[in-house]
Amino acid sequence: MPQRHWLDPLARQVLQATGQLPRPVVATPQPGGPEPAAAPGWTMDVNRASREQWCQLPGCDADKADLLVRLQQGGVQFSCADDLFRLLDLPEDLAALWHPHLIFHWHGDAPLQPVEAPLDLNRAAAGELQRLQWPDDRLQRLLRERRRQGFQNLADLQERLCLPASTVESLIGRVCFGTRRAGPSLPPHT
Structure with a gap:
């Protein structure tokens, strides 16, 4: 011992x-053997x-x-x-x-948010994008930019739509960028 x-x-x-x-070393189960008690x-x-x-x-x-x-x-x-x-x-x-x-300890005053599937900003229909509760002009910019080329991540979204930091922070965990739609190549910034 x-x-x-x-x-x-x-x-x-x-x-x-x-x-x-x-x-401490935790024993790994052997095929066909009993499960070890893992502390x-x-x-x-x-x-x-x-x-x-x-x-x-x-x-x-x-x-x-x-x-x-x-x-x-x-x-x-x-x-x-x-x-x-x-x-x-x-x-x-x-x-x-x-x-x-x-x-899992919750820290801070913010209440737990209900679990909702992330919204795929590269594939969501225009109606689904209403979940973002953005002004119409911002939603139209999102759709226009998405047609040109899918978004890669939150930083890409923020840069291309000129979003304030508070808006980007509110998207963390609520959106994803699953399948990027192919679009024409953008010319390099000059």
Whole structure:
């Protein structure tokens, strides 16, 4: 039996999270064998986690960690594991490994928003775009720019439509840029 560290459990978790103590080894199930009981050993608050904490999760590479920290800095909070797993398109086996380590605390005064499927700005019909509650002239600019070339991301949308930061912030998590429509190439800016 492995020897336990003399520190109390909270101090042990802090040292494990910072890499000063090794994390406990969790046995992987063998085909046909019984499922091992998995103790998380450490947990993290998803809505306050650092890049280093994200990187401790199995299969969480630097790109995923950077994305999650950028979203967090932009004010995005996750209310449940399914939202996080859906955003990252995590396979079920990886999601199962992450789940015991995740804690979801809501921070701030903003109420939880009802879950609504993101609006694909590159494919949504004009009627669907009314969900944005934008003035007609802004919606017409969106449609005109989209016909020229699909939007790549929020930054591209902001630049091409000259949107204020507050408008872009309100779109985080509400829109996506699935399939980009092919359009004519735009001449380079001169």
